[in-house]
Amino acid sequence: MGILLSRLIHDWKPTATRPVYKSLYQYLRECIHSGEVVAGSIIPASRKLAVALSISRNTVNQAIEMLVSDGLLESRPGAGTFVSSGLDETVLKNARLIQEQDAKTPAISHRATEWLNVHRSKKVGLNAKAFAPGKPALDRFPFDIWARLLSRRWRLSGPSLAMAEDVKGYDLLRQHIARHLQASRGGQCDPDQIIITSGAQQGLDIIARVLWEEGDVIVTDDPSFPGISGVLSGAGVRQLTLPIDDEGICLEGLEQDHKIKSFLVTPSRNYPLGVSLSLARRMELLKTARAHEAWVVEDDFDCDFRFDGPPLSSLQSVDGDGRVIYVGTFSRILFPALRLGFIVAPKQLVPTFEAAKSFMDGHASIVHQAALADFFEEGYFHSHLRRMKKLYQTRRAFLVDWISRDLNDDLYVMPSDGGLHICVLFKQQRNDVTFAQKLAENGVIVRPLSPFYKREKKKFGLVMGFAGYDEEELVKALVIVKKYLNL
Numbered sequence: 001m002g003i004l005l006s007r008l009i010h011d012w013k014p015t016a017t018r019p020v021y022k023s024l025y026q027y028l029r030e031c032i033h034s035g036e037v038v039a040g041s042i043i044p045a046s047r048k049l050a051v052a053l054s055i056s057r058n059t060v061n062q063a064i065e066m067l068v069s070d071g072l073l074e075s076r077p078g079a080g081t082f083v084s085s086g087l088d089e090t091v092l093k094n095a096r097l098i099q100e101q102d103a104k105t106p107a108i109s110h111r112a113t114e115w116l117n118v119h120r121s122k123k124v125g126l127n128a129k130a131f132a133p134g135k136p137a138l139d140r141f142p143f144d145i146w147a148r149l150l151s152r153r154w155r156l157s158g159p160s161l162a163m164a165e166d167v168k169g170y171d172l173l174r175q176h177i178a179r180h181l182q183a184s185r186g187g188q189c190d191p192d193q194i195i196i197t198s199g200a201q202q203g204l205d206i207i208a209r210v211l212w213e214e215g216d217v218i219v220t221d222d223p224s225f226p227g228i229s230g231v232l233s234g235a236g237v238r239q240l241t242l243p244i245d246d247e248g249i250c251l252e253g254l255e256q257d258h259k260i261k262s263f264l265v266t267p268s269r270n271y272p273l274g275v276s277l278s279l280a281r282r283m284e285l286l287k288t289a290r291a292h293e294a295w296v297v298e299d300d301f302d303c304d305f306r307f308d309g310p311p312l313s314s315l316q317s318v319d320g321d322g323r324v325i326y327v328g329t330f331s332r333i334l335f336p337a338l339r340l341g342f343i344v345a346p347k348q349l350v351p352t353f354e355a356a357k358s359f360m361d362g363h364a365s366i367v368h369q370a371a372l373a374d375f376f377e378e379g380y381f382h383s384h385l386r387r388m389k390k391l392y393q394t395r396r397a398f399l400v401d402w403i404s405r406d407l408n409d410d411l412y413v414m415p416s417d418g419g420l421h422i423c424v425l426f427k428q429q430r431n432d433v434t435f436a437q438k439l440a441e442n443g444v445i446v447r448p449l450s451p452f453y454k455r456e457k458k459k460f461g462l463v464m465g466f467a468g469y470d471e472e473e474l475v476k477a478l479v480i481v482k483k484y485l486n487l
């Protein structure tokens, strides 16, 4: 019996974690790389190997074919399969080097180090218990209709969806977004100004890459969404945070000699406090941006769920200078994993954003865009939005009433005109991070408020999502919150 065959019989065992052919391939590859089986050695016939190892001949052939494709084995017609004669010591040494566990490699980039340092809360999972923020009422989303629209698109459009023509995205979807923004936010935009992105997060990243240089100063709300800090860190810019009061971002502390490149703000609702930017402040912000010759990025992640009236006009709709870049998302109205959002760019920036998008990921996946266009076209979008608005308003009122009635000594509910979560402040001094940890150990998910702040002056409290939970689930979680507040 040859050396290879006896080694295989004694040493090799299929692993549970990978298919048998892969495990055999890996084993033989290691034997060749380590030099144990030298160039020119013959490989036993597949029938013989299959019998000796009690596996199918097909499995053996799959492993052998992969090694032939790698160039480690060669078939000589009529003679059999051999370890390739062209494998000299240098090739094998290089292959061995790749496998070294402690091989020295360069450090990760400064940008990635910053990303690791930015606080980012864990993603909300499907089964996350109350009160995970940002989770819509997924059990109310019409997935049957969505599935029908998707499959109809493939059936009817097939090949025409297989090659996208426009980096900016699917034309019909961009038309519907433009119409929706005009009707609901007073937005001034042409479908040609819209670039479909992978969520608002990518929209912000494209803006950062196109408009900012390292060291530029970018003004943001404090507190703000950690994904914003992630984008700023990735771009190597300086984040200048300004506090939020009950009218939104306070521009008072800003000096004219601060050289500001952009303002990145959430006028319809600050995340997480829920405060909307007042009309007077909107005007002040645009005036200040003009004085600084700065861009204004309007992150409008949450505008559609305003319960106290129709959505407020967007900043973009009152911008006379063409300096506001609007960012929107479908994560909250539809579902977060859809990863569809958009930028409305001032006309002069469209070609540059298009170029940036093409180098980032080509374009967003077309079939979901086409299905979403149909979702608009056939009226599902607006009826779903209307239904969710009503549902969330009821859920919010239930949660606020419960807290005001049962937890009034401990919690103050921040006023807010909508959204998918509320923010509550502790009336007594408490550490919100440890309190949230304690609740998490007991199956209740809340976000502590203070880590959203960058400045020293923080508020302490909890961010409580309500949209994805019915009254029973909310009460179950509230009872636990009550218990730990009273401990």
Ligand SMILES: Cc1ncc(COP(=O)(O)O)c(C=O)c1O
Pocket: 134, 198, 199, 200, 201, 202, 225, 227, 266, 271, 299, 301, 328, 329, 330, 331, 336, 340, 341
């Ligand atoms: C203020 C803000 N901006 C942007 C995003 C990112 O949204 P998307 O899921 O569309 O990337 C979020 C998500 O929660 C957010 O809260």
